[in-house]
Amino acid sequence: xxxxxxxxxxxxxxxxxxxxxxxxxxxxxxxxxxxxxxxxxxxxxxxxxxxxxxxxxxxxxxxxxxxxxxxxxxxxxxxxxxxxxxxxxxxxxxxxxxxxxxxxxxxxxxxxxxxxxxxxxxxxxxxxxxxxxxxxxxxxxxxxxxxxxxxxxxxxxxxxxxxxxxxxxxxxxxxxxxxxxxxxxxxxxxxxxxxxxxxxxxxxxxxxxxxxxxxxxxxxxxxxxxxxxxxxxxxxxxxxxxxxxxxxxxxxxxxxxxxxxxxxxxxxxxxxxxxxxxxxxxxxxxxxxxxxxxxxxxxxxxxxxxxxxxxxxxxxxxxxxxxxxxxxxxxxxxxx
Amino acid sequence: xxxxxxxxxxxxxxxxxxxxxxxxxxxxxxxxxxxxxxxxxxxxxxxxxxxxxxxxxxxxxxxxxxxxxxxxxxxxxxxxxxxxxxxxxxxxxxxxxxxxxxxxxxxxxxxxxxxxxxxxxxxxxxxxxxxxxxxxxxxxxxxxxxxxxxxxxxxxxxxxxxxxxxxxxxxxxxxxxxxxxxxxxxxxxxxxxxxxxxxxxxxxxxxxxxxxxxxxxxxxxxxxxxxxxxxxxxxxxxxxxxxxxxxxxxxxx
Numbered sequence: 001x002x003x004x005x006x007x008x009x010x011x012x013x014x015x016x017x018x019x020x021x022x023x024x025x026x027x028x029x030x031x032x033x034x035x036x037x038x039x040x041x042x043x044x045x046x047x048x049x050x051x052x053x054x055x056x057x058x059x060x061x062x063x064x065x066x067x068x069x070x071x072x073x074x075x076x077x078x079x080x081x082x083x084x085x086x087x088x089x090x091x092x093x094x095x096x097x098x099x100x101x102x103x104x105x106x107x108x109x110x111x112x113x114x115x116x117x118x119x120x121x122x123x124x125x126x127x128x129x130x131x132x133x134x135x136x137x138x139x140x141x142x143x144x145x146x147x148x149x150x151x152x153x154x155x156x157x158x159x160x161x162x163x164x165x166x167x168x169x170x171x172x173x174x175x176x177x178x179x180x181x182x183x184x185x186x187x188x189x190x191x192x193x194x195x196x197x198x199x200x201x202x203x204x205x206x207x208x209x210x211x212x213x214x215x216x217x218x219x220x221x222x223x224x225x226x227x228x229x230x231x232x233x234x235x236x237x238x239x240x241x242x243x244x245x246x247x248x249x250x251x252x253x254x255x256x257x258x259x260x261x262x263x264x265x266x267x268x269x270x271x272x273x274x275x276x277x278x279x280x281x282x283x284x285x286x287x288x289x290x291x292x293x294x295x296x297x298x299x300x301x302x303x304x305x306x307x308x309x310x311x312x313x314x315x316x317x318x319x320x321x322x323x324x325x326x327x328x329x330x331x332x333x334x335x336x
Numbered sequence: 337x338x339x340x341x342x343x344x345x346x347x348x349x350x351x352x353x354x355x356x357x358x359x360x361x362x363x364x365x366x367x368x369x370x371x372x373x374x375x376x377x378x379x380x381x382x383x384x385x386x387x388x389x390x391x392x393x394x395x396x397x398x399x400x401x402x403x404x405x406x407x408x409x410x411x412x413x414x415x416x417x418x419x420x421x422x423x424x425x426x427x428x429x430x431x432x433x434x435x436x437x438x439x440x441x442x443x444x445x446x447x448x449x450x451x452x453x454x455x456x457x458x459x460x461x462x463x464x465x466x467x468x469x470x471x472x473x474x475x476x477x478x479x480x481x482x483x484x485x486x487x488x489x490x491x492x493x494x495x496x497x498x499x500x501x502x503x504x505x506x507x508x509x510x511x512x513x514x515x516x517x518x519x520x521x522x523x524x525x526x527x528x529x530x531x532x533x534x535x536x537x538x539x540x541x542x543x544x545x546x547x548x549x550x551x552x553x554x555x556x557x558x559x560x561x562x563x564x565x566x567x568x569x570x571x572x573x574x575x576x577x578x579x580x581x582x583x584x585x586x587x588x589x
Contacts, residue, residue: 206443206455209436213429220427224441225412283431 036276036289039325040296047303054306061302063185067253069298070177070187071096071246075265076272076290077198078242083273084202085235086215086282087141091130092243092269094152096262099123099247101156103172104165104257112172116248123244124237126152131233141236156259164258167251176252187249191291194245198287211235215282271322272297296325340403342367342507342538343419348387348397350380357383358394359562365507365538370529372549372570373542374582375559381542384559385509388540389421390414401507420500421509428496430485434477435459435466437484438499469502470494473531475524490521497528501537508532509540514548526552546575560584 047056055061075092082089099119107115130148134141180186202208213221214228221228250261274280276289300321304314343365350358358380365371375381386392390408398405401417408414428437439462445451446458463480470477475494484492493513500508514522529552532539541553549556550570558566558581566581566588580586
């Protein structure tokens with residue numbers, strides 16, 4: 001009697017990849033995930049026209065944008081994991097400075113590799129403390145990392161009495177910023193490497209899926225036995241470590257470690273990630289989107305300078321653009 | 337497979353501060369039978385399910401799974417014993433696709449030892465096995481690559497139940513599996529329950545809907561204020577009987 005009601009449909013099968021892709025994009029928010037690439041193209045086109053005579057499209061200027069985007073992109077990849085797990089890391093800017101100082105302190109005596117590894121280790125440690133306090137003491141991560149921002153900024157300022165530490169190591173500078181492979185800046189190569197690693201980890205590793213699950217529905221993730229506390233801690237470690245790597249890239253490009261490197265990156269990074277389609281409240285993330293968002297932010301910065309805006313006007317323009325862009329991408333997300 | 341009951345919970349008591357949620361409750365689940373767990377709101381149904389699924393530790397009582405006694409310490413432990421629970425709040429992850437949900441935290445990896453260490457997902461194998469499982473249960477989902485959040489309520493429920501039995505679990509606890517579902521979708525879920533039963537799974541079904549009890553259940557256990565007030569074969573009772581047990585007007589068994 002009950003069985004009769006089963007309607008006759010094709011059994012569940014394995015559809016062709018293309019069909020599945022179309023099916024998936026139609027049901028999973030459609031255009032939303034491509035908004036960031038559209039915005040990128042639009043802004044690129046606009047600046048190309050407006051700033052044609054100012055050399056916006058010159059290879060040296062495009063390279064410049066890429067260089068500026070590198071630390072933002074690397075931090076954005078890390079932040080995407082923190083947001084995906086339902087956390088946020090406000091301490092990233094201070095970790096950039098800490099990492100640059102640790103690297104600068106050690107590269108001279110112990111070589112470029114030890115300097116870089118120590119800088120990454122110190123950053124990861126900050127992330128670990130962020131995560132442990134947030135998860136074990138149950139304090140929202142925005143508060144813990146806000147406190148950590150103050151602590152690490154203070155340590156960075158005390159490190160060398162606000163003076164920069166010079167880095168005199170050609171290998172360090174060459175690998176992490178100033179050099180490159182032929183005509184390609186090493187910074188661009190690092191964007192690709194970090195972006196690819198992040199994309200791979202989010203989409204092809206068990207850990208990435210668990211990060212998303214934890215951010216989407218922590219109770220449900222717990223119910224299937226995922227150790228969501230550990231997942232959240234690991235996401236904050238990744239976020240801080242990425243910020244530490246951004247610090248290494250800045251230190252490499254400028255050949256210094258300094259207390260204020262990365263100071264004003266926080267808002268830019270969060271904007272890049274959210275514009276890129278990552279949900280501010282967890283459960284959805286796009287690494288390629290975050291990298292594209294970082295390129296957009298660098299392009300905006302560059303374009304506004306070329307347009308001849310004063311620093312004050314740049315700040316205002318950037319603030320307005322960020323709010324607009326984030327509002328747009330969030331509305332898209334809600335409709336989906 | 338043992339011929340005895342799949343699960344026996346004996347003399348289970350559980351209180352929260354001053355409230356006695358369960359008082360000396362015993363229940364038996366059998367292979368190939370669907371048992372209804374009935375009772376008004378607050379009668380202790382969900383508490384009992386949580387005690388069996390390892391989310392709560394009972395204050396008193398013993399639990400036997402396939403004939404041997406266990407203290408079920410966590411939901412993971414329950415799962416290892418072959419008990420799977422589909423809770424009222426669906427534990428599916430919206431942004432993940434169907435196959436990823438089915439294999440969540442039990443993912444297949446590829447790439448040998450290193451792949452297992454870093455957790456490199458074998459998506460193809462998971463999709464394949466997911467398709468097999470869903471086909472076996474007669475669950476139809478348009479595409480296994482669709483995110484579960486984009487599916488209908490009935491399909492999401494089917495995914496949750498599919499996951500519960502995808503690993504050959506022999507005891508399945510369903511807490512209001514058809515709540516907030518339409519007629520057609522509810523029917524699908526009931527079909528699925530019958531399908532499980534026919535495959536020898538012991539099913540415990542919590543519901544408020546008497547028609548569903550009469551349609552798919554073999555026996556019914558009714559809780560009233562934390563105690564068992566009736567334990568009957570569904571074939572022997574009417575809808576009105578069940579309602580009067582639930583409201584505490586009568587008791588039986």
